[in-house]
Amino acid sequence: xxxxxxxYRMTLSFSKPVWEHYFALxxxxxxxxxxxxxxxxxxxxxxxxxxxxxxxFGNKKYVGHCREPHETxxxxxxxxxxxxxxRQMEEPLHPMYRYPSDYTRWGTELEQLSMxxxxxxxxxxxxxxxxxxxxYEHFPYAPGVTDIHTTAEEALCIGKGVCQDYAHIMIxxxxxxxxxxxYVNGMMIGEGATHAWVEIYTGEGWYALDPTNNLHVDDYxxxxxxxxxxKDCVLDKGRFLGDAVQRQEVFVHVERIEKDSDERxxxxx
Amino acid sequence: xxELIDHTEGINRLLxxxxxxxGLYKNGTFHEQLFxxxxxxxxxxxxxxxxxxxxxxxxxxxxxxxxEDIYGEKKIIKDGVVPEEFVFSSSGxxxxxxxxxxxxxxxxHISGIDLVxxxxxxxxxxxxxxxxxxxxxxxxxxxEICRQASPETFRNNPIVDNRNYAKMLKEVMAYVNTxxxxxxxxxxxxxxxxxxxxxxxxxxxxxxxxCTDLFVEDNYLYFRDYRxxxxxxxxxxxxxxxxxxxxxxxxxxxxxxxxxxxxVYRSGHVAIVNAPGNGVADDKGLYYFVPKMVKYYLGEExxxxxxxxxxxxxxxxxxxxLDNLEKLVVKDVAEAGGYGVIFGNELSREKLxxxxxxxxxxxxxxxxxxxxxxxxxNIMEGDEPVPRKADLRAFVLSxxxxxxxxxxxxxxxxxxxxxxxxxxxxxxxxxxxxxSR
Numbered sequence: 294x295x296x297x298x299x300x301y302r303m304t305l306s307f308s309k310p311v312w313e314h315y316f317a318l319x320x321x322x323x324x325x326x327x328x329x330x331x332x333x334x335x336x337x338x339x340x341x342x343x344x345x346x347x348x349x350f351g352n353k354k355y356v357g358h359c360r361e362p363h364e365t366x367x368x369x370x371x372x373x374x375x376x377x378x379x380r381q382m383e384e385p386l387h388p389m390y391r392y393p394s395d396y397t398r399w400g401t402e403l404e405q406l407s408m409x410x411x412x413x414x415x416x417x418x419x420x421x422x423x424x425x426x427x428x429y430e431h432f433p434y435a436p437g438v439t440d441i442h443t444t445a446e447e448a449l450c451i452g453k454g455v456c457q458d459y460a461h462i463m464i465x466x467x468x469x470x471x472x473x474x475x476y477v478n479g480m481m482i483g484e485g486a487t488h489a490w491v492e493i494y495t496g497e498g499w500y501a502l503d504p505t506n507n508l509h510v511d512d513y514x515x516x517x518x519x520x521x522x523x524k525d526c527v528l529d530k531g532r533f534l535g536d537a538v539q540r541q542e543v544f545v546h547v548e549r550i551e552k553d554s555d556e557r558x559x560x561x562x
Numbered sequence: 563x564x565e566l567i568d569h570t571e572g573i574n575r576l577l578x579x580x581x582x583x584x585g586l587y588k589n590g591t592f593h594e595q596l597f598x599x600x601x602x603x604x605x606x607x608x609x610x611x612x613x614x615x616x617x618x619x620x621x622x623x624x625x626x627x628x629x630e631d632i633y634g635e636k637k638i639i640k641d642g643v644v645p646e647e648f649v650f651s652s653s654g655x656x657x658x659x660x661x662x663x664x665x666x667x668x669x670x671h672i673s674g675i676d677l678v679x680x681x682x683x684x685x686x687x688x689x690x691x692x693x694x695x696x697x698x699x700x701x702x703x704x705x706e707i708c709r710q711a712s713p714e715t716f717r718n719n720p721i722v723d724n725r726n727y728a729k730m731l732k733e734v735m736a737y738v739n740t741x742x743x744x745x746x747x748x749x750x751x752x753x754x755x756x757x758x759x760x761x762x763x764x765x766x767x768x769x770x771x772x773c774t775d776l777f778v779e780d781n782y783l784y785f786r787d788y789r790x791x792x793x794x795x796x797x798x799x800x801x802x803x804x805x806x807x808x809x810x811x812x813x814x815x816x817x818x819x820x821x822x823x824x825x826v827y828r829s830g831h832v833a834i835v836n837a838p839g840n841g842v843a844d845d846k847g848l849y850y851f852v853p854k855m856v857k858y859y860l861g862e863e864x865x866x867x868x869x870x871x872x873x874x875x876x877x878x879x880x881x882x883x884l885d886n887l888e889k890l891v892v893k894d895v896a897e898a899g900g901y902g903v904i905f906g907n908e909l910s911r912e913k914l915x916x917x918x919x920x921x922x923x924x925x926x927x928x929x930x931x932x933x934x935x936x937x938x939x940n941i942m943e944g945d946e947p948v949p950r951k952a953d954l955r956a957f958v959l960s961x962x963x964x965x966x967x968x969x970x971x972x973x974x975x976x977x978x979x980x981x982x983x984x985x986x987x988x989x990x991x992x993x994x995x996x997x998s999r
Binding site (some may be wrong): 315317342344350354356358387388389391392393404520530 | 635655657662778779810821
């Protein structure tokens with residue numbers, strides 16, 4: 294078990310002012326079987342109104358808008374969490390996670406990869422770990438060759454990709470093998486961008502695997518949102534008026550709180 | 563009735579003046595075409611209407627219960643009555659509606675149920691339309707003009723007045739209203755049913771709003787009227803499909819829709835007529851299961867029959883379909899409006915083999931039905947009555963009670979060899995008379 298301190302900041306800069314800006318942000322971590330959010334503070338600027346709602350997948354969502362012209366928009370979420378990894382989360386299975394979704398639709402490239410993988414073996418978890426290892430071997434990591442619109446099948450055509458692509462391909466393969474799987478957005482220890490991984494249904498609960506790193510998700514990860522694929526749990530979605538070019542900057546920092554640097558001075562042992 | 567037929571040309575001219583048109587997208591461009599009216603009405607006897615009414619109310623009630631169940635407890639799946647893949651891999655299923663109940667638990671407020679009368683004298687349900695069934699205003703306005711053309715026809719025959727549709731709709735909207743003004747939302751005039759949107763707004767005392775007249779603030783929906791005054795909206799009869807409803811939830815690149823409306827709806831702050839997510843119940847694949855839903859939810863025998871339907875998904879049915887394809891009609895479950903309907907008897911030998919292969923490969927994608935030999939109805943072609951295929955869209959409204967509108971849209975095919983009567987495939991329409999005794 295780890296105590297983690299996290300900061301997640303997103304800033305949009307527009308080349309010209311934009312207005313009538315509507316947004317939906319899934320940037321709020323919540324308690325799951327594996328993480329307990331101890332402290333949480335957030336700010337969104339600029340905004341005329343801000344509401345916290347829940348979507349159909351169970352994620353927390355900030356929705357609101359800013360009507361007046363503005364050249365920057367952003368949010369910051371910080372907090373601390375107590376995280377346990379490599380453990381099943383008890384949560385009933387929704388049948389939608391068994392079936393192909395837009396980004397995980399089956400195709401000839403997936404079919405080929407699946408043939409190479411051969412027959413499914415063992416339990417859901419054992420098979421998922423085997424698929425993850427196989428994918429990690431056969432699909433090199435390369436930033437910049439795929440984008441947020443790339444589907445699992447397309448990523449395989451390109452032959453390399455990033456965490457989003459690893460997750461989509463793994464989900465497509467697993468669902469095809471009868472293993473329910475879902476897409477997870479979140480943060481990982483260290484500094485960088487947000488990360489994506491996979492949760493599989495073992496038969497009793499959900500278990501998280503990180504195919505980009507070929508790792509079981511341990512207590513260095515914080516989950517933000519989940520869905521059938523990327524499209525269901527986009528972290529920030531916006532629509533505005535104005536003829537501007539936008540530049541996005543994402544900053545994520547997650548660190549372990551050592552006993553002596555624990556903000557609240559609690560004894561962690 | 564003779565008088566009406568003599569007035570056909572004049573009635574059609576008036577309909578054109580009123581703007582009774584049907585818009586179509588063909589090969590990427592928008593065409594507006596007249597929806598030709600034929601003066602010979604479909605006449606439904608009083609007894610027959612009582613029978614239809616009973617069956618339609620039962621069917622729509624079961625469909626509403628199904629929708630409530632699917633987005634809630636999912637009992638029908640747990641009990642093995644409907645296989646889950648038909649529900650959760652349907653493009654009409656919206657996870658964004660999971661775990662929520664619309665105001666007054668009504669999902670399908672306006673249901674357009676398409677039926678045909680077989681040569682055997684039986685009515686068969688062809689499909690259920692629970693998303694945004696259009697067409698009610700065509701017979702409404704045609705009746706008005708017919709009444710002007712020949713008032714004596716309506717004085718001398720016991721025809722139930724159909725001018726109450728807007729009143730029925732208004733009652734439904736008032737019943738589910740969460741507190742605010744009623745609004746009818748249209749994507750604008752380049753829409754197949756724009757004529758109807760404006761007509762209904764006028765008749766239901768609702769505001770006719772374009773998407774840009776509506777906005778969300780603090781998780782409530784507001785309408786800005788022409789003076790710039792802002793009013794809270796309690797019920798919205800939207801005439802745009804689910805995927806365009808909210809760019810923040812569905813298609814972000816969509817220019818129509820109201821950003822944030824889904825969150826307002828999920829929070830229970832507005833009623834949407836019809837509710838989003840209904841597509842899962844009128845999916846052509848789910849159609850097969852509707853009689854089972856009637857038994858499951860209501861414990862009753864279904865009054866109205868489905869056309870005999872086979873699901874290639876089930877091995878036994880698949881075998882039958884592959885052996886008898888040349889006499890069946892195959893429907894692609896993902897397509898609507900008469901698109902994706904294939905008649906086995908019209909396929910060449912190669913196409914037949916191709917179709918069989920496709921059915922084997924993608925068995926979940928298709929349903930197959932016996933071709934129902936339905937009764938012809940006469941239409942006037944010049945001075946000659948000629949027989950044509952026709953169907954009936956009945957409108958069922960669900961508010962405090964479920965009611966069937968004593969009229970309906972009778973559509974006919976102008977092509978003597980065609981069984982497809984959808985208005986998007988270039989047919990015409992007739993008035994539908996329900997007799998009061």
